[in-house]
Amino acid sequence: MSATTGTEPEAVTGWDILSAADRIAGYVRHTPLLSSPFLDEIAGRRVLVKPECLQHTGSFKYRGARSALSAMPSADRRRGVIAYSSGNHAQGVARAAQEYGVPAIIIMPSDAPALKIANTRALGAEVVLYDRGREDRDALGAALAEERGVSLVKPFDDPRVIAGQGSAGLEIAADARALGIEDAEVLVCCGGGGLTSGIALALEDQMPGFRVRPVEPEGFDDARLSLEAGRITGHGGPEKGLCDAILTPAPGRLTFPILSRLCGPGLAVSDEEALRAMALAFQRLKLVAEPGGAVALAAALFHGKEIEADTVIVTISGGNVDAGTFARALDTL
Amino acid sequence: MSATTGTEPEAVTGWDILSAADRIAGYVRHTPLLSSPFLDEIAGRRVLVKPECLQHTGSFKYRGARSALSAMPSADRRRGVIAYSSGNHAQGVARAAQEYGVPAIIIMPSDAPALKIANTRALGAEVVLYDRGREDRDALGAALAEERGVSLVKPFDDPRVIAGQGSAGLEIAADARALGIEDAEVLVCCGGGGLTSGIALALEDQMPGFRVRPVEPEGFDDARLSLEAGRITGHGGPEKGLCDAILTPAPGRLTFPILSRLCGPGLAVSDEEALRAMALAFQRLKLVAEPGGAVALAAALFHGKEIEADTVIVTISGGNVDAGTFARALDTL
Structure with a gap:
């Protein structure tokens, strides 16, 4: 990746995003901007929705995964990739690896939903289960990576991944411009900050009148707290919650400087509001x-x-939800 | 509408579809072709899905409604439009009329779901309720049309409506061509045949290697029976059923000749399969x-x-379903 300053060798630039978008074009779906007059009325303003739930594998994570694999030297890629994830990143990496015909190892907790394990296997990945209570995931992953010579694809703190997620921002810019929109707030579902920072970098170049703001669940609002404090701050809350896809303890080392420079203030919503x-x-x-x-x-x-x-x-960052949780949401109607 | 022969003054041609698509461009959403490797595996072949549930008002019906209103002489359109429908056509006509700033009267049964009545009103239409058991909808509509000088927009047996629905076929042709597909069967959810015949006409010109086939619920398969018999044949079944959006007694006078020339054989699925x-x-x-x-x-x-x-x-022709019915579908997982 190109560097913005001598002291930040892994910083991501707008150019990296254009380059990633170019590499993944024709594989990633260009998701539209959708709307409903009924939502506009509830919000009291115009609401445009970018449905990344319609992305391959049901979430934006495929963008970053495909970007990362496409940026690897082919000799490295051929040996395969490894990722830790019980959810959306796992499926994104598995699909990208399957497309390249290279091995993928996904380390998943043994108590992950059976369907997610089955899906990841069905996408051609080797799933290695570990016991959340007794085994150290990082040590297990490092040992496997060493033994097999595979490359780790981190879920957000990787410049190639951030650049891939940023391709969603380029699409937002192009589609908003076609609608004649020059000023907007862009609300992004935020876990480790890969999607938020990628979109912010894309829009910095393309749509200077847009402001990007991370949105998190109440009690898991580490991005909001970090932006307020001006430094990486954990939310200090529990590990588990309803919004499982975006429950990270703190923003990343690479994502936070981007969030800090371009994004905020953060927002937090209740589980009831999410439902x-x-x-x-x-x-x-x-x-x-x-x-x-x-x-x-x-x-x-x-x-x-x-x-x-x-x-x-607003982004709808993913749609991988079980029927029971979805039925719970419908009960709020 | 242009005529194909002297004896069929209201026949619809491929040119009418191109003309309709041109009139409604920028209003109608170009819906994508989506896919999933999991669906391909179940089907044993490649499955591409055209999600018209993502169309404005949640179904393809907005295409035909916008097409019909855009084809009217402006003096007629200014006086307003009238439609009978408890469902998707109502919302399509209401939205198109709202966009043109002209009055819409929608005649709905008084026992229609409260939400659908509320939605149609929220789209600016005047909803006239009638008692299904005691009042004659057609007489009521004719009296209102006469009294107010408004124009009737039929749900399918109108050349302007068929041409508008055909715009979905032009999109299928363009997107399939981009994927390199030249041979395919195109399965279309079929009520009165407006969408099926419109798509078939569009593909006749654009994709001669494609075959269009209507799909209906078992027991309501009047299009299939009519195609088999070579003449318009009713299904003779009940009026109501699970698949409420496509339960018509028989194909239309305008749609059937198109279906007969270009489509078939029909398919029928059970309610359980639909769920x-x-x-x-x-x-x-x-x-x-x-x-x-x-x-x-x-x-x-x-x-x-x-x-x-x-x-x-395959088309997913609409998504206007209540939470209870959707929960019933999820129970099949």
């Missing part, structure tokens, strides 16, 4: 959102007083 | 399909022995 947003995405957009993928829409719909722009663009 | 297809659209595509909108996907997934092509393209 109601899922129900409204069902009813008004005909989309399946997972809880963590619905927090940005929830902020647009239910936290309007914290938003200034006349137009708000 | 399972809804559940798989939820799980694998992150889309909300209504029962009638899921029958073509159901045929692709569960009636593979009746299909020959290596690639099947």
Whole structure:
């Protein structure tokens, strides 16, 4: 990756995003901007929704995974890749590896949902299960990487991954420009900050009138706290919660400087608001959102007083949700 | 509308579809072709899904409504439009009229779901309720049309409506061509045949290697029976059923000759299969399909022995389903 300064050798630039978008073009889906007059009415402003739940593997994570694999020297890629994930990143990496015909090892907790394990295997990956309580995932991964000579693809703190997620920002810029929109707040579902920072970098170049704001679940709002404190700060909350896809303890070493320079302030929504947003995405957009993928829409719909722009663009970052949780969301209608 | 022969003054041609597509461009959403390796595996062939549930108002009906209003002489359009519908056509006409700033009267049964009545009103239409048991809808509509000088927009047997629905076929042709597909069976959810015949006309010109086939619910398969008999034949079944959006007694006077010339044989799926297809659209595509909108996907997934092509393209024609019915579909997972 190119460097912005001598002291930040791994910084990501707008150029890296254009380069990643070019590498993954024709593989990644260009997701549209959707809308509903009913959502506009609830929000009190224009709401445009970018449905990354319609991306391959059901979340934006495939963008970063495909970007990372496409940026590897082919000799490295041929030996294969490894990732830790019980969810969306696992499926993104598995699919990208399958497309390249290279091995993928995904380290998953043995108590991960059976369907997610089955899906990851069905995408051609070798799933290595570990016992969350007794085994050290990082040590297991390092040993496997050493033994097999495979390359680790981190979920967000990797410049190639951030650049890939940024391709979503280029699409937002192009589609918003076609609609004549020059000022907007862009609310992004935020875990480790890969998607948020990538979109922010893309829009910095393409849409200087846009402001990017991370959205998190209440109690897991480490990005918001870190932006307020001006340094990486953990949320100090529990490990588990409804919005499983975006529950990271703290922003990344690479993502935080980008968030800090370009994004904020952060927003946080309750689990109940996330469930109601899922129900409204069902009813008004005909989309399946997972809880963590619905927090940005929830902020647009239910936290309007914290938003200034006349137009708000929100990501639905993923739709990998089980039927039981979805039924719970529908019960809020 | 242009005529193909002297004896069929209202026949619709491929040129009418191009003209309609031109009039509605920029208003109608170009919906993509989506796919999932998991669906391909179930079907035993490549499955491409055209999600018209993502169209404005949640179904393809907006295409035909916008097309009809855009083709009216402006003096007629200014006086307003009238439609009978408790469902998707109502919302399509209401939205198109709202965009033109002209009055819309929608005649709905008083026992229609409260949400659908509320939605149609929220789109600016005047909803006139009638008692299904005691009042004659057609007489009521004719009296209102006479009194107010408004124009009737029929749900399918109108050349302007058929041409508008055909715009979905032009999109299928363009997107399939970009994927290098030249042979495919195109399965279309079929009520009165407006969408099926429109798509067939569009593909006749654009994709001569494609075969269009109507899909209906078992017991409501009047298009299939009519194609077999070579003349318009009713299904003779009940009026109501799970797949409410596509339960018409018989193909239309305008749509049937097109179906007969270009389409078939028809397919029919069970309600259980439609529900399972809804559940798989939820799980694998992150889309909300209504029962009638899921029958073509159901045929692709569960009636593979009746299909020959290596690639099947299916419409999901709408997603306007209540939470209770959707939960019933999820129970099949």
